Amino acid sequence: MPLSFGTRLRSAMDERGPLCVGIDPHASLLSSWGLSDDIAGLERFSRTVVEALADTVAVFKPQAAFFERFGSRGIAVLEQTVADARAAGTLVVMDAKRGDIGSTMAAYAETFLREDSPLFSDALTVSPYLGYGSLAPAVELARESGAGLFVLALTSNPEGAEVQRAVREDGRTIGATMLAHLAEENAGATPMGSFGAVVGATLGDLSSFDLDINGPLLAPGIGAQGAEAADLPRVFGTAVRNVVPNVSRGVLRHGPDAGALRRAAARFADEIRVAVAA
Amino acid sequence: MPLSFGTRLRSAMDERGPLCVGIDPHASLLSSWGLSDDIAGLERFSRTVVEALADTVAVFKPQAAFFERFGSRGIAVLEQTVADARAAGTLVVMDAKRGDIGSTMAAYAETFLREDSPLFSDALTVSPYLGYGSLAPAVELARESGAGLFVLALTSNPEGAEVQRAVREDGRTIGATMLAHLAEENAGATPMGSFGAVVGATLGDLSSFDLDINGPLLAPGIGAQGAEAADLPRVFGTAVRNVVPNVSRGVLRHGPDAGALRRAAARFADEIRVAVAA
Numbered sequence: 001m002p003l004s005f006g007t008r009l010r011s012a013m014d015e016r017g018p019l020c021v022g023i024d025p026h027a028s029l030l031s032s033w034g035l036s037d038d039i040a041g042l043e044r045f046s047r048t049v050v051e052a053l054a055d056t057v058a059v060f061k062p063q064a065a066f067f068e069r070f071g072s073r074g075i076a077v078l079e080q081t082v083a084d085a086r087a088a089g090t091l092v093v094m095d096a097k098r099g100d101i102g103s104t105m106a107a108y109a110e111t112f113l114r115e116d117s118p119l120f121s122d123a124l125t126v127s128p129y130l131g132y133g134s135l136a137p138a139v140e141l142a143r144e145s146g147a148g149l150f151v152l153a154l155t156s157n158p159e160g161a162e163v164q165r166a167v168r169e170d171g172r173t174i175g176a177t178m179l180a181h182l183a184e185e186n187a188g189a190t191p192m193g194s195f196g197a198v199v200g201a202t203l204g205d206l207s208s209f210d211l212d213i214n215g216p217l218l219a220p221g222i223g224a225q226g227a228e229a230a231d232l233p234r235v236f237g238t239a240v241r242n243v244v245p246n247v248s249r250g251v252l253r254h255g256p257d258a259g260a261l262r263r264a265a266a267r268f269a270d271e272i273r274v275a276v277a278a
Numbered sequence: 279m280p281l282s283f284g285t286r287l288r289s290a291m292d293e294r295g296p297l298c299v300g301i302d303p304h305a306s307l308l309s310s311w312g313l314s315d316d317i318a319g320l321e322r323f324s325r326t327v328v329e330a331l332a333d334t335v336a337v338f339k340p341q342a343a344f345f346e347r348f349g350s351r352g353i354a355v356l357e358q359t360v361a362d363a364r365a366a367g368t369l370v371v372m373d374a375k376r377g378d379i380g381s382t383m384a385a386y387a388e389t390f391l392r393e394d395s396p397l398f399s400d401a402l403t404v405s406p407y408l409g410y411g412s413l414a415p416a417v418e419l420a421r422e423s424g425a426g427l428f429v430l431a432l433t434s435n436p437e438g439a440e441v442q443r444a445v446r447e448d449g450r451t452i453g454a455t456m457l458a459h460l461a462e463e464n465a466g467a468t469p470m471g472s473f474g475a476v477v478g479a480t481l482g483d484l485s486s487f488d489l490d491i492n493g494p495l496l497a498p499g500i501g502a503q504g505a506e507a508a509d510l511p512r513v514f515g516t517a518v519r520n521v522v523p524n525v526s527r528g529v530l531r532h533g534p535d536a537g538a539l540r541r542a543a544a545r546f547a548d549e550i551r552v553a554v555a556a
Contacts, residue, residue, distance in 0.1 A: 026381050065378060065385035071357055071396030076350035095382075099405055100343060100375055101435040103304050107343035118349030127377055129407040129430050131437030152407050157379040159409030166444040166452050174444050174452075 002115075005091075005123050005148030005194035006186070009216055012058040012091055013244070018276070019269045020059035020093065020218065022248030023049050023081065025066045029249070033256040039073050042066075045255075046081040052258035053251075053265055054088030059122075061218075061246055064096035079118045091122040093150060093218065093244075099127035099134065106137035113138065113147040123148035125198060125218070129163070132181040139185065139195065148194035148216070153178040154209065156200025156221035179213055186214040192242060201227035201235055201245060211239035219243050222268070223250025229271035233278060240276050280393075283369075283401050283426030283472035284464070287494055290336040290369055291522070296554070297547045298337035298371065298496065300526025301327050301359060303344045307527070311534040317351050320344075323533075324359040330536035331529075331543055332366030337400075339496075339524055342374035357396045369400040371428060371496065371522075377405035377412065384415035391416065391425040401426035403476060403496070407441070410459040417463065417473065426472035426494070431456040432487065434478025434499035457491055464492040470520060479505035479513055479523060489517035497521050500546070501528025507549035511556060518554050 025045040027037045033048075035041035050060070062085075067078035085092050098108040111117055112124040123142075126135055126149050135151065142149055154164050154175040164175040172180070179197055186193025196216035199206070202225055211217060217236065221227040222245050233240050247268050254260040303323040305315045311326075313319035328338070340363075345356035363370050376386040389395055390402040401420075404413055404427050413429065420427055432442050432453040442453040450458065457475055464471025474494035477484065480503055489495060495514065499505040500523050511518050525546050532538040 024382075026385060028381075063382055063385075065376070065382045065389065068353075068389045068397075069385045069395065071389070072350045072354035073396075074350075075353045079349055097376070097378055097405075098343070099377075099407070101433070101437070103306075104302075104341055104343045104373075107304060107341075107347045111343065111346045111349070117347065118351075119346075127375075127405050127407045129377070129405045129438075129441055130433050130435055131440040131442075133437030133440070134435055155379070155408050157408055157412055159379070159411030160407075162409040162411070162446070162455065163407055163441070163452055164409075166446045168440070168444045174441055177440065 002146030004146055004189070005142070006189055006192040006215060008122065009059070009091060009148070010191040016056060016058040017269045017273050018244045019057055019265065019272055020061050020244045020246040021049070021053055021057050021251050021265055022246055023060055023062040024248045024252060029252055032253065039070055039077065042070060042074060043077050046077060047084065048256050048258065049252070049261065050081060050084045050088065052261040054085055054090045056262065057090055057265055059091045059093055059244060060085045061093045061095045064094060082119060082121055086122070093123045093125065094119065094121035095125045097125050097127045097152065099130055101130055101134045102137070105134060109138040109141040113141045113145050115145050121147070123150060123196070125150045125152065127152050128178055132178060142194060148196060150196040150198050150216070150218045151178050151182060153197040154199045154203055154206070156202045156225055176209055179210060182215055183210070183213040189214060192216065201231060203235060206235055207237055211236060215242065217243045218246060220246045223247045229268065229275045232272070232275045245272055280424030282424055282467070283420070284467055284470040284493060286400065287337070287369060287426070288469040294334060294336040295547045295551050296522045297335055297543065297550055298339050298522045298524040299327070299331055299335050299529050299543055300524055301338055301340040302526045302530060307530055310531065317348055317355065320348060320352060321355050324355060325362065326534050326536065327530070327539065328359060328362045328366060330539040332363055332368045334540065335368055335543055337369045337371055337522060338363045339371045339373045342372060360397060360399055364400070371401045371403065372397065372399035373403045375403050375405045375430065377408055379408055379412045383412060387416040387419040391419045391423050393423050399425070401428060401474070403428045403430065405430050406456055410456060420472060426474060428474040428476050428494070428496045429456050429460060431475040432477045432481055432484070434480045434503055454487055457488060460493055461488070461491040467492060470494065479509060481513060484513055485515055489514055493520065495521045496524060498524045501525045507546065507553045510550065510553045523550055
C-alpha cells in the first residue's frame with residue numbers, strides 16, 4: 001500500500017514549506033522567455049522550471065490546458081514533465097479540472113491517478129458541476145493508488161460566485177457543500193486526508209465557511225491575481241496550516257534564468273513561511 | 279467567415295436527423311468487440327465507428343477521457359478520429375467538459391476550437407462550475423472559428439441535482455441560469471445559435487425550465503442510461519426540435535460489425551424521427 005497523498009504532502013510541506021509553483025507555459029510567457037510558441041519552446045520551458053525548482057519546492061502544478069493546446073505532442077511533453085518532476089522528488093498536482101460521470105469519470109481517474117499511466121500524478125484537480133457524488137470513481141482510485149484530489153470549491157475568479165454561492169435546500173452554499181463532503185472523506189486521516197479543496201486566496205474573509213476539512217487547501221490567486229502571502233491567515237483562519245499557496249506567473253515571469261526562478265520562488269516561500277507562522 | 283456551428287448543425291439535423299452517436303472506447307467495449315485494451319484496439323474501434331456511420335449520422339461525440347487514458351498516444355488517435363469524421367462530413371462534438379478561467383480557458387478553447395489545432399472540433403462540451411462568465415474566451419473563439427459550445431446545464435446523472443438545482447439570489451436554479459445565459463448568447467441567430475446546453479433526457483418533465491434557448495440541446499441518457507426516444511417530447515416540450523439525442527452504448531454494443539452498427543443507429547434514428555414528429 002503506497003503512502004497516502006495527504007501523508008506525503010504533509011511531509012513535503014514540513015520539509016520545504018507549502019509553496020506550489022504552477023507550470024503554465026502560455027504563449028506570452030514563452031515569448032517573454034525568448035522561446036518559440038511550439039513544441040520545442042514548450043519542452044524547454046517545462047524542463048527549465050523543473051530543473052530550477054524541483055529540489056526546493058514542495059509541489060508543482062502543471063496546467064494541462066497549456067500542453068493540450070499542442071495536441072498529442074504537447075501531451076507527450078506533459079508526460080515527460082510529470083515524470084521528471086516526480087523523479088526529482090517534487091509532488092505533482094495536475095491541474096486539469098476534469099469532471100464527468102460513471103465510466104467516463106473512471107477513465108479520467110485512470111488517466112491521471114493510475115500508477116502505470118503515462119500521466120500519473122500525485123493529485124488531480126476535479127470539477128464537481130455534476131455533483132460531488134459523480135467524482136466517486138476518482139476518490140476510489142486515489143485511495144488505492146495513494147493519490148489525491150483537489151475539488152473545486154470556492155475559486156478565485158469573481159464569476160465563480162454565480163455557481164459556488166448558490167444555496168441548496170439545506171441552506172448551505174455549493175462551496176460549503178463541497179467542503180463538507182471533503183471533511184467527511186478525510187475523517188480520521190492522519191496527519192491529514194488526501195482529498196483537498198481549491199479555495200481562492202483572493203476571496204477575502206472566509207470565516208463563514210468551515211475550512212477545517214482535515215485535508216489540503218490549494219489556494220491560487222497569489223501574485224498576478226492580486227492576493228499576497230500576508231493575506232493567507234486572514235482568508236483561511238486556523239485552516240492556514242493546511243494551505244498550499246500556488247504562485248504561477250509571479251515566479252515564472254523571472255525565467256528563463258534558473259537562478260532568478262529560484263530566487264523568486266524562495267522569496268514567495270519566505271513570505272508564506274512568515275505569514276503562516278504569524 | 280465560416281458558417282456558424284448552429285447553421286451547420288441545423289442543416290445536418292434536417293438532412294440526416296438529429297442523432298448523435300458517442301465514440302466511447304472504454305475497456306469493456308473494446309473487450310466485447312474482441313479488441314485489445316491498447317492503442318491498436320483504440321485505433322481500430324474509432325476507425326470502425328467512423329467508417330460505419332460517418333455518412334448517415336449527423337454528429338459524433340468522441341469522449342475525450344477514453345482516449346486520454348492512453349496518454350499522448352491516445353490523443354494522437356483522437357486527433358485522427360476527429361479529422362476522419364470531419365473529412366467524411368459528420369459534425370464532431372468533442373465531449374471533454376473543459377472549464378477554467380482566463381488564459382487557461384483560452385488555451386482549452388485554442389485546443390479544440392482553433393482551426394489549425396490538431397484537435398479542432400465543430401463544438402466542445404464545457405463545464406461552468408467557475409461561472410458562465412469564465413467561459414467567455416471559448417465563446418469568443420467559437421464565434422470567430424464557426425464552432426459551438428455545449429454548456430453543462432442539467433445533466434442526466436442523479437448526483438447532478440446537488441449543484442444544478444441549487445438556487446441563486448434571484449430565485450433561479452443554477453441549471454436555469456445557464457439556460458438563460460445561453461438564450462442571451464443565441465439571441466437573434468438564425469436558423470439557430472451555436473451555443474447549446476447539455477440537458478439529460480432522463481430528467482422527466484422539464485416544463486419548469488425555459489429550454490427555448492434558440493440553440494441546440496445535447497441530450498445524453500438514451501439507451502443504456504434508461505431514457506427512450508419516445509420520452510423526448512415529454513421531457514423537452516416544444517424545444518424538442520432543437521434536441522440532439524445522444525446514444526453511445528446502445529449503438530456501440532452492436533459492433534464491431536459495420537452493418538450491425540448501421541442498423542442500430544438507423545433504428546434509433548427512426549425512433550427519434552417518429553418521436554419528434556409526433
